[in-house]
Amino acid sequence: MQITRDGIQLIIQSQNFDPKQTLECGQVFRYNECGDNDYIIYAGANRARIFKSEGSVHIESDELDYFEHYFDLSTDYGDIINKLQGFSELTSSVNACSGIRILNQDIFETIISFIISANNNIGRIKGIIERLCTKCGTDMGGYHAFPTREQLLRLSVQNLRELGAGFRAEYIFSTVRLMEGDFIDRLSHGDNITTYKLLLSLKGVGPKVADCIMLFALRRTNSYPVDTWIFKANKTAELDTPQKVHDYFSARYGDLAGYAQQYIFYHTRSGG
DNA sequence: ATCCAGGCAGATG
């Protein structure tokens, strides 16, 4: 993969980077399509435009270093794909979605976003998060940052309901209060089991949401989130519960489980 | 109208 920096933009030439697949594979919610494979993406307090043109991906932002890490540009996805091709059941998914990259997202934003995602659909999730940012995120001039913990502490359960969060309003209200002191540091530095248990201590965070947080924000790539789509795709007579599917495939794919999960999820959801 | 959406908490065997 070749990266060149030209003023305010990065230009990336890679077989394995497609903006549409990367943003629409369900790992992130705060983006808007503004053209053909052309998006505005908001992450934390930052904003970028990302689009594909003549085989290259362009990223325009005032914070290029942030987005270079955010889009995981130092990881060799060709190598990951080669290894996953060793599993015959993944061939069609990987071939159809070979431009997906797993983002490095902010931990607080990811926790709140995936609490909102529970028993919800992507359109509503995006709307609730957008209204949350507008309601209490810092005005960056033209857009709003994702709220900080301190900003969310000011909202009542009633406020959260008015944004459309439904029964998740209580979860968010409790969780921002549980994440006190060095909670985030302990999440980041714990081993997989410790971090997983810590996440389950938050309200609105169960097995699936914890796996998403570990994969999308903490880069624990052994995580294998099992939602309704993955369960439908993987369910067999033997693997007849989400937990059995999770345990089987996280063991089968090892540290590539998270990548495999995203290829399957996007492929299944887009009609594969 | 009924079901579903990137599930979870709390109660019950």
Added chain:
DNA sequence: CATCTGCATGGA
């Protein structure tokens, strides 16, 4: 430990 039910909201 595993299984069951209620849950806010809006679109299909």
